[in-house]
Amino acid sequence: MDFGLTDEQEMIVDTVRAFVARELVPHENQVEATGVVAPELVAEITQKALAAGIYAANMPAELGGGGLDNLTMAMVDRAFGFTQYALHYIVARPSNILQACQGAQVDDYLLPTISGERVDCLAMSEPDAGSDVRGMSCKATRDGDHYVIKGTKHFISHADLADYVILFVATGEEETARGPKKLISSFLVDFDTPGVEVVPGYNCVSNRGYHNMIINFDNARVPASKLLGEEHRGFDVANEWLGATRLQVAAISLGRADRALSVATEWAATREQFGQKIGKFQGVSFKLADMTTKLTEAEMMTYRAAWKMDQNTMTDGDAAMAKLSATEMLQFVSDEAIQILGGMGLMDELPLERIWRDARVDRIWDGTSEIQRHIISREILRPLGA
Amino acid sequence: MKVVVCVKQIPDPADPGALDPETNTLKRDTKLILDESDSYGVEMALQLVDAAGDGEVHLVSMAANNEVGGLRTALAMGASSATIVSDDALGGSDALGTSKVLAAAIARQEPDLVLAGTESSDGYTGVVPEQVAELMGLPSVTFAKSISIEGGEAKIQRQTEAGYDDVECPLPVVVSVTAGVVEPRYPSFKGIMAAKSKPVDELDLDALGIDAAQVGWAGAGQEIVAVDEAPAREAGEVIEDDGDAHERIVAFLDDLKIL
Numbered sequence: 001m002d003f004g005l006t007d008e009q010e011m012i013v014d015t016v017r018a019f020v021a022r023e024l025v026p027h028e029n030q031v032e033a034t035g036v037v038a039p040e041l042v043a044e045i046t047q048k049a050l051a052a053g054i055y056a057a058n059m060p061a062e063l064g065g066g067g068l069d070n071l072t073m074a075m076v077d078r079a080f081g082f083t084q085y086a087l088h089y090i091v092a093r094p095s096n097i098l099q100a101c102q103g104a105q106v107d108d109y110l111l112p113t114i115s116g117e118r119v120d121c122l123a124m125s126e127p128d129a130g131s132d133v134r135g136m137s138c139k140a141t142r143d144g145d146h147y148v149i150k151g152t153k154h155f156i157s158h159a160d161l162a163d164y165v166i167l168f169v170a171t172g173e174e175e176t177a178r179g180p181k182k183l184i185s186s187f188l189v190d191f192d193t194p195g196v197e198v199v200p201g202y203n204c205v206s207n208r209g210y211h212n213m214i215i216n217f218d219n220a221r222v223p224a225s226k227l228l229g230e231e232h233r234g235f236d237v238a239n240e241w242l243g244a245t246r247l248q249v250a251a252i253s254l255g256r257a258d259r260a261l262s263v264a265t266e267w268a269a270t271r272e273q274f275g276q277k278i279g280k281f282q283g284v285s286f287k288l289a290d291m292t293t294k295l296t297e298a299e300m301m302t303y304r305a306a307w308k309m310d311q312n313t314m315t316d317g318d319a320a321m322a323k324l325s326a327t328e329m330l331q332f333v334s335d336e337a338i339q340i341l342g343g344m345g346l347m348d349e350l351p352l353e354r355i356w357r358d359a360r361v362d363r364i365w366d367g368t369s370e371i372q373r374h375i376i377s378r379e380i381l382r383p384l385g386a
Numbered sequence: 387m388k389v390v391v392c393v394k395q396i397p398d399p400a401d402p403g404a405l406d407p408e409t410n411t412l413k414r415d416t417k418l419i420l421d422e423s424d425s426y427g428v429e430m431a432l433q434l435v436d437a438a439g440d441g442e443v444h445l446v447s448m449a450a451n452n453e454v455g456g457l458r459t460a461l462a463m464g465a466s467s468a469t470i471v472s473d474d475a476l477g478g479s480d481a482l483g484t485s486k487v488l489a490a491a492i493a494r495q496e497p498d499l500v501l502a503g504t505e506s507s508d509g510y511t512g513v514v515p516e517q518v519a520e521l522m523g524l525p526s527v528t529f530a531k532s533i534s535i536e537g538g539e540a541k542i543q544r545q546t547e548a549g550y551d552d553v554e555c556p557l558p559v560v561v562s563v564t565a566g567v568v569e570p571r572y573p574s575f576k577g578i579m580a581a582k583s584k585p586v587d588e589l590d591l592d593a594l595g596i597d598a599a600q601v602g603w604a605g606a607g608q609e610i611v612a613v614d615e616a617p618a619r620e621a622g623e624v625i626e627d628d629g630d631a632h633e634r635i636v637a638f639l640d641d642l643k644i645l
Contacts, residue, residue: 007455008578008582011458011462011581012575012578015575015578018572052572052574053572053574053577054572066576067575067576067579
């Protein structure tokens, strides 16, 4: 494994850093203050990202995307992690799962999402089914050449910006050693389908301006042609394509930690108390040492997993370790950064309190830290029959 | 239409390195990047070729060790090809020595238009474009804020203190472009990946037919005898407002001939 940047990777990261600094960071305070990204700003950033050729960087070049490998994508996500997610998200990263599109789905969903004409979101969670995905109650029932969908999804990120949803619903049930479990299928559902309603979700402490929504399905009739992958095999589709999402969360956490550490280091090197720079006190300098060490550990875990993904050798445990290590590192780094700055660390003149707040959701979404530990330990114990 | 853009590769201003104490010149042993002031010329050239519907943008640069880090950025923006001139004898070149090299490299391209930044961000001599024009026997227009090609000639708005001059000029012409007049595009990911396979012609003084005695330290007509730190800014005058502060401000600005 060699994580040294090639000239091309260095230029790609430089481009993203420049884009973030010029096009996104200037809007941070406005988004934090209002809790929204104005529609005209969404349109402006989208157009600039398309013009800059950095939109849909995760998608294959032959489909119109950026064509980046997973390691470079992790470096790009880290650079985007410098700013807040509400702005970052606009420079879209369509769900990798769309690469499972077949036939007319390619022209109807995959290609227009890569080109910025359409925006996707993904719905899995329900009020009574979080980590226990196979306990979901939202279901699709076959009726001729249609499916009829009924139920509710919540915590659906950026559904307010999307015009369709990659929906995971129960289409049956099977007996397992641990009792009956739902069979899951995935569908592409347009929001203008009769019976589909997108309503505001909850106010969240993390990621102001990046909204979670609730989607209600009231006997919505969806053509069978909207089935993504095979019936009852939605988990296969998810497992094939969603591993990269955990790496994305990990890589963004690195970027947030970069910024928090940078602010704390600058402060430690310039603020004087008791007649000397506070970085001279071991109580502060050792914090910086621990923060840097944990950040480097998480960097190694994340880039290792991304590199293995490029070699087609990444396991679920590799991705889980990257996410677990990076998101828990960010919790530590953002908290210690605030401790170094003292009271100023909690003021919104600086980005630390935002990074600290935003970090909280990263240990929950895309699989809680406990679920990641479950995945890692399962990979250790299963070969032993435990 | 063929547009040649002069591109300087400079030490990263964020990590500029140090001065060589013997020569009082900037050490250039770090990675070099595209001088931001030249990115405006690159962008303008790309826009002109787009507007023409046909043509190419070629870059010309001079740097040690065939360094192309900055050129790759401009190639990733969309330029088609580049020339890099490197030669051990070029160390210590002054502005005129640099212009001789650039003029010879540009002439090989037989361009319709030559663009350059008004001045580099590390040397700030601000004379190279005009010297290149003189050496090539071409007209020179400076401080362009916009350029269009119409009827086989260049129509240029030339920035002045009071506004701008409309200038019309036959092609080929050397034009220096004012910073900030266009928004340089970001190198796209596809452009970055494509840049590594774009042709970069590596030339030395022999290839250009230039006598080494005319350039570098040997040919330099100038010597940097000393470099001193800029004096610290002096504290300004604080005016307490006793009701006449506005008059004193007006008088102050009047003394500076701003009003």
